[in-house]
Amino acid sequence: MTEDPHAIASNPPQKALPLHRQMDRIWSDLPGWRGSIASVNHGTIGLRFMATSFLFFSIGGVLAMLIRAQLATRDGAFLDTQLYNQIFTMHGSIMMFLFAIPMLEGLAMWLLPKILGARDMAFPRLGALGYWCYLFGGIIILSSLLFGVAPDGGWFMYVPLSGKTYTPGISADVWLLGVTFVEISAMAAAVEIIVTILRLRAAGMALTRMPLMGWYMLGTAAMMLVGFPPLILGSILLELERAFDWPFFDVLRGGDPMLWQHLFWLFGHPEVYIIFLPAAGVLSTIIPVFARTRILGYGAIVAAIVGLVFLSFGLWVHHMFTVGIPHMALAFFSAASALVAVPTSVQIFAWIGTMWAGRVELRLPMLHVIGFFATFVMGGLTGVMLAMVPFNWQAHDTHFVVAHLHYVLVGGFVFPILAGITYWMPMISGRFRVRALGEAAFWLIFLGFHGTFFIMHLTGLLGMPRRVDRYPDNPEWEWLNLVSSIGGMVMSVGFALFVLDIAMQWLFGRRSHRNPWKAQTMDWAMALPAPSYNFASLAGPGRHDASVTLPLARGEGLLPGAPRDRREVLVTEPGTGRPDHVAVLPGNTRLPIWTAAAVGSFFLLMLAGLYWATPLAILLILWAGWQWGGLMGSRRDAEPLAVAPGLALHEHWQVRNTLAYSGTVTLLVADATLYASLLFGVAFLTVIAPNWPPPESGLGWPVLLTGAAALLVMGLGLVASLLAEAQRAAPLGRLAALAGVAAAGLALLLLAGVAWQFDDPTRHARDALRAALLGYAGFHGVVTLMLALRSLADARQGRTSTMRRGAAPVWQLFQAFWLGTSALSLGVIALQEIG
Amino acid sequence: MIWMARVLAGPILWGALFSGIYGLHGLGCGLDWPTRDTPLGALHPPAMIAAWLLGLALHAALIRWNRASGDARQAMLVRAGNWIGAVASAVTLFPVIATSTCG
Structure with a gap:
């Protein structure tokens, strides 16, 4: 019989009850209604x-x-x-x-x-x-x-x-x-x-x-x-x-x-x-x-x-x-x-x-x-x-x-x-x-x-x-x-x-025993009702069914308990499921409800027709978003964590392909779909809608030059974001983050300059679509600016090192996306002018 | 994840082809292609048939060359993805040879 190259040795068994208490203390909701609204479990x-x-x-x-x-x-x-x-x-x-x-x-x-x-x-x-x-x-x-x-x-x-x-x-x-x-x-x-x-x-x-x-x-x-x-x-x-x-x-x-x-x-x-x-x-x-x-x-x-x-x-x-x-x-x-x-x-x-x-x-x-x-x-x-x-x-x-x-x-x-x-x-x-x-x-x-x-x-x-x-x-x-x-x-x-x-x-109802339906899947490999942490230790390769209840409860699986008083989870590779690193998840916080309230204030102001007040709500949302990032990051380099005998993995701050990075890529897929839908709208109205062509726009070289300058500055911002990560342990990294902030701000100003030269969006659908394209670019500019600022804060507050990258990888993704979509939008507008 | 890309290649090609030919249909109607003469008749139908046939040829290439070397289930899913895309393109776009364009 050959040995499985992916096999991972078991951890030594512990007493299940103390392990349960330790885990529940870390993973459960806080008491009372204030605790209840802080739950993230x-x-x-x-x-x-x-x-x-x-x-x-x-x-x-x-x-x-x-x-x-x-x-x-x-x-x-x-x-x-x-x-x-x-x-x-x-x-x-x-x-x-x-x-x-x-x-x-x-x-x-x-x-x-x-x-x-x-x-x-x-x-x-x-x-x-x-x-x-x-x-x-x-x-x-x-x-x-x-x-x-x-x-x-x-x-x-x-x-x-x-x-x-x-x-x-x-x-x-x-x-x-x-x-x-x-x-x-x-x-x-x-x-x-x-x-x-x-x-x-x-x-x-x-x-x-x-x-x-x-x-x-x-x-x-x-x-x-x-x-x-x-x-x-x-x-x-x-x-x-x-x-x-x-x-x-x-x-x-x-x-x-x-x-x-x-x-x-x-x-x-x-x-x-x-x-x-x-x-x-x-x-x-x-x-x-x-x-x-x-x-x-x-x-x-x-x-x-x-x-x-x-x-x-x-x-x-x-x-x-x-x-x-x-x-x-x-x-x-x-x-x-x-x-x-x-x-x-x-x-x-x-x-x-x-x-x-x-x-x-x-x-x-x-x-x-x-x-x-x-x-x-x-x-x-x-x-x-x-x-x-x-x-x-x-x-x-x-x-x-x-x-x-x-x-x-x-x-x-x-x-x-x-x-x-x-x-x-x-x-x-x-x-x-x-x-x-x-x-x-x-x-x-x-x-x-x-x-x-x-x-x-x-x-x-x-x-x-x-x-x-x-x-x-x-x-x-x-x-x-x-x-x-x-x-x-x-x-x-x-x-x-x-x-x-x-x-x-x-x-x-009378108390149920474990796995009452005798199911095979892992959701039943736990005590009933399901504990806040699900598994006191995590299943290893080849042990993905309901039969592992007791070994997992005794801590024989991977990453047992919560010895560091943190919510730790095992992150694996997407295809094979090979262990990659340990992510530390956030604990209870009321930030989500405050953020939702900030977003809600924007929608309510729109509903009430108080459009002049919506910038206040947007500032509130930006403030909440900033707080969100403030809870992330680490100021120290840590040794790899012992996950199982012979298996030690880094914490997520010290790897690049984190959950946040995967999440950003996923989010950008949705973002790109929204943008593609907007381009569909441009094409549909241009080809199908009656009452085209629209009135003359009178846009000329000044708009195209301002737009080209904005794209150039966004490109420089992308270089800055790459440098900020590559040089994160050196003073140059902080300088690059600062340059990125300046580039995002300048590009936003240039986009405002483009908008200034546009025709009144109420005149024709073409003008409204142009304003929508520019609004899309402006929104992404603000997000990119926030991420550049976060990277700068990371560098200044010691959240970056040779091992820790801070927010720079996510900033790069948004910076590249902003540049790409803005280039396309300005290209479409230029084509409309030529055509 | 390369395996996943292989599974999705056929359906993605269908998606691109379906959107492309539907777009070509709208564009042709908008630009009055049915009244533009070519040696093959009006411009619109041959343009769409050519795009469809090109797409089917790409599907055939995927079926021929897009294979996975992993376990049996992985290989089966790549084959299935290839065929899902090809059959979808053949069935959903066959109207390019069966009906009038902008009528």
Whole structure:
């Protein structure tokens, strides 16, 4: 027998209880409410996300019941039209932005470290910041309903309906600003999830051997990273149009409402898969456990995930089939929409095959899995119907589409999530559930759902359009709607019973023993309820299943305990999982909530129309960002830490490829997508929009020379950032950082000079786009300036040495990105002038 | 991570091709290519068919040369990535030979 070259020796066993106390003291939340808001632990933040999203789900559900009450009879007098519009808009927006996405974020945050064998997510403070942004943004959106200014243009906010002309007041601004605020949490979660999966897996856990949930979440996060920026950009552009009259969507001045539809659905369709993939991860985790076998077709499922992630970005136009797009473009997206059923089917057959090969136990989580199959497959089939252009033209904007989307979203997300909650509740609560309540809840939800939506296909085929509040001239729709409304009420009772079941389990369930389902994955390799630190020591190569509970609890794994009173985690290489270094994660802090409050103040000032005061909020955000960096870094060079016998690794301050570096690269992918979406906007309006070419600009050599000078100075800043790292132990390093600060400041001034020469952005969409491109460059200039200042502070305060690099590597990334995107933007403007 | 790049090469090529040909379609319609005559007929269809065929040739090259030498699962996923991209390009862009461009 040959010895495994990657094997790592075990640490000597310790007493489990003292080790637990030591770890819990370092990793748990502080006591009291002040301690509670300072929590950054993934377990707390993940549960908060899930609980809050379920609360929003309940509110969205109540709104749905109001809709069903109104539609139960043809002359419903329950709601007036204005309120009905607000309610269906809020129902969709809440379910999408305040329930589904945050629920998956919460699940990922809570579960990933456990199932991958880690102690926390890669960026605990970022997770907490995301939660507070979500909570504050959600409260803003929800408050609008109480004050009677809720959005009422439908959850996809089409222009010109949501423009200032047809939607005066602040209702559309609530949606645009509130959703953008909430989506900060989605972007934060996407970065966190990707870096956690790629860098914090248990030692030796190769990517091709990680639990399928890891692949699903990796795919989800990658889609979020690329899918959300078009929506964020669209929201910014529409808000700029509403607030400052920049005419991106105004046809008379070179804009085009179709640009909004493209940007929205570039997000909106991948969004369906962003919601589905984590749910599919739950299914791939649960089904083998209750089928008492291994998942069938691991490789095929991973390939299907890859296929879904990419194909889902080629479908967005199927939401726009009726807007007058040429046949060939329709055919592209119709073919892609049909093709995407293939990778979905691969997964469905893999799950059926797994159940076929095993011996299925119909426990409560499996009931919800069966609910998923019965519902989602039907939703998928009606999706293929809607992918066909001729049928789509007939069914567009009818209740058939409403039925289809609920079959997909409830089947593809809600049932699997309910399965997941019932499956992981023993780990959350440490208790077994109370018998029979859950089963009753399932049947009420299942029958109520199909009672509501199955018959709605027929309502749609009979021609009932969505979003009407009365149908006095169509008595043939009435009994169908009445049945749907009764079904909806039954479903509501089911959900209420589900919540009661969870509460009963938490409060009165008897104590659960470890691993009650006899699962194989590492999330069950711990005491119940899950401790704050997950694992007292970390699993080594070849020990990535639930059988390692006791050795890990006794400290026989890697990096045992918290002997240095710090939150230490093992960072591994992305592909192989080979141990790379030890990262020291931040402890409890209230900085995330203060930062979220600073960001929130900006959104609130925008909402109130107090634009003159927004610079104060921006200063507040910059101050909070500066504090954020102040907690990082180290003033000493440390010896490598003993991780296991024969294995010593550096702390993260002394390596280059840190979690922060990986996170910045990931963030820049999202940033680049937003920029690419902006360039798409430029190209789309230039080629497609009416009322082009725009009026003469009169820009000449002075603008091009000023722009070229700005680029030159940014290039010098890049050289300074490289020098600041290369010479970090010498006085030249500090000088280079100082030069970098000066270069960033000067480049910003030169960009302001370019802006000064631009035409009024309200004149034409071309001028507005130029201002947007320059605003993008200015924003990145400010970020780069902050990073240069941080590098200078690092150098001055002794945070750099031969071994420690401070913020310089991250500064370089942003400096290069700023230079690259600014060069492209100025190139586009120059081309426009030449053309 | 080179392995991951190999897996993603096929789908990324599809993404580039899909965006490129969709962009070419919009550009052609915007610049009135369907009315510009060439020896092969109107300019728009041959331009798009040529781009599609070039893309399919690149996919064929990936299938031929993009392989992984790791374990069996790694090799399988690289092959799968190649084929996912190729099939997606063939199916989603075949309308370039099947329908009118800007009508």
